[in-house]
Amino acid sequence: MELLQIFILAAVQGLTEFLPISSSAHLILAPGVLGYTDQGLAFDVAVHVGSLAAVVGYFRKEVILIGSDFFRSLSNPGAGSPDAKLGWMIILATIPVGLFGSLMKSLVEHDLRTPLVIAITTIGFGILLLISDKLGKRERNEYSITWLDALFIGLFQAIAIIPGTSRSGITMTAGLFLGLTRKAASRFSFLLSIPTIIMSGGLVTLDLIQSESGVDWYSLSIGALLSFITAYLCIHFFLQFIERIGMTPFVIYRLILGGLILFFLFM
Numbered sequence: 001m002e003l004l005q006i007f008i009l010a011a012v013q014g015l016t017e018f019l020p021i022s023s024s025a026h027l028i029l030a031p032g033v034l035g036y037t038d039q040g041l042a043f044d045v046a047v048h049v050g051s052l053a054a055v056v057g058y059f060r061k062e063v064i065l066i067g068s069d070f071f072r073s074l075s076n077p078g079a080g081s082p083d084a085k086l087g088w089m090i091i092l093a094t095i096p097v098g099l100f101g102s103l104m105k106s107l108v109e110h111d112l113r114t115p116l117v118i119a120i121t122t123i124g125f126g127i128l129l130l131i132s133d134k135l136g137k138r139e140r141n142e143y144s145i146t147w148l149d150a151l152f153i154g155l156f157q158a159i160a161i162i163p164g165t166s167r168s169g170i171t172m173t174a175g176l177f178l179g180l181t182r183k184a185a186s187r188f189s190f191l192l193s194i195p196t197i198i199m200s201g202g203l204v205t206l207d208l209i210q211s212e213s214g215v216d217w218y219s220l221s222i223g224a225l226l227s228f229i230t231a232y233l234c235i236h237f238f239l240q241f242i243e244r245i246g247m248t249p250f251v252i253y254r255l256i257l258g259g260l261i262l263f264f265l266f267m
Contacts, residue, residue, distance in 0.1 A: 001043070001219040005036050010223040013047040014054065014230025017197075018190060018238060020129055020169030020250045021257070025118045028163055029261075046220035048201040050227025055190050055197075057228075058235045062191065066090070082143045086191075089145045093154035093171075094195045100158040101199070113163050119261035121164030126254030129173045133247040136176035142188040149178050157192065164258075167196065169250070182242045190235060 012030055016023035031039065056063055062083075070087030073080045145153075156174035160167035168189050175185030 001039065001216065003222070005034075005039075006043075006219050006222050007226055008034065009036075009039055009043065010047050010050065010226035011230045014051060014227040014232075015234050016166075017048075017051045017231055018055070018168050018193070018234050020166050020172055020247065021253055022118075022122060022164050022166035022169065025122055025164040025166075025257075028113055028118065029115070042216070042220055043223055045201055045205050046224040047227040048197055050224040050229075051231045052194065052197045052201065053224075054228045054231035055193055055235060058232055059187075059191060059194075063194070066191075086143060086145070089147065089150040090188075090192055090195065092147055092150040093157065093192055094199070096151070096154040096158040097161065097196055098199055101161050104161055115261050115265055117162065118164035119258045119265065121162055122254050122261070123258035125159075125165050125170060125173070126251045126258070129169055129176075129247050129254075130251040132173045132176035133182070133251075137179040138176065138181045140179045141181065141184045142191075145178075145180075145188065152178065153188070153192070157196065167193065169254075172247070176247075182246065183239060186239060186242055 009027065009030060012026045013023055016026045027039075027044070031037065065083045066087040069081045069084035073084040073088075153171055153174040156170045157167060159165055160170045168186075171189040171192055172182075172185045175188055176182070180188070
């Protein structure tokens with residue numbers, strides 16, 4: 001892979017993984033728009049590892065607290081802390097995407113990775129994000145999430161296996177509908193991405209192991225590093241400004257992107 005191609009695709013992954021605009025849509029569309037060949041499974045794994053390292057690194061204090069309190073609660077259920085409870089909610093919210101992802105993997109990979117599907121989901125779920133942002137009460141934090149809330153968010157996240165939906169966007173939408181603040185909905189979405197990226201990356205890694213293609217370690221290393229940097233910066237600035245700017249700019253972007261896809265499909 002050329003260095004410019006590595007830079008563009010890694011930056012696209014790092015930025016769009018955590019913005020509510022769909023990383024899968026951009027990674028599917030980018031090679032075709034820019035005239036690149038498909039980046040391959042190995043590169044997808046590398047940039048996902050970079051994104052995972054970014055979210056774990058950014059929330060390292062929370063991850064340590066949630067992890068330690070969660071495992072402590074296993075031996076002493078009566079001593080559960082808010083962080084332990086949040087850990088349980090993250091696990092519960094992860095279950096639906098694991099089930100639906102394994103059941104619908106073939107359908108998603110072969111039938112739903114089309115520009116028309118991406119255009120429809122980009123526009124449709126963008127509008128839903130706007131509705132949740134306008135109607136949500138925005139008065140709860142992530143520690144107030146109940147098991148019913150977690151299941152609701154998890155079911156929404158399962159929809160994100162359809163390209164163009166946006167995993168972060170759909171989980172933020174669910175959180176806003178439940179009355180979470182924009183920042184709380186975003187933080188829970190980002191923490192929820194950790195087990196989700198591990199699972200999705202694991203599936204792609206299995207596919208990679210079963211394939212017999214060579215591995216370009218230089219490209220993978222550069223891609224992972226660039227994905228880490230862009231994802232880390234994306235998380236930081238998104239959380240800094242989301243309460244002030246709201247979801248409207250991302251919705252507008254989604255509508256423009258979906259509209260352009262439809263225009264070029266049917267022109």
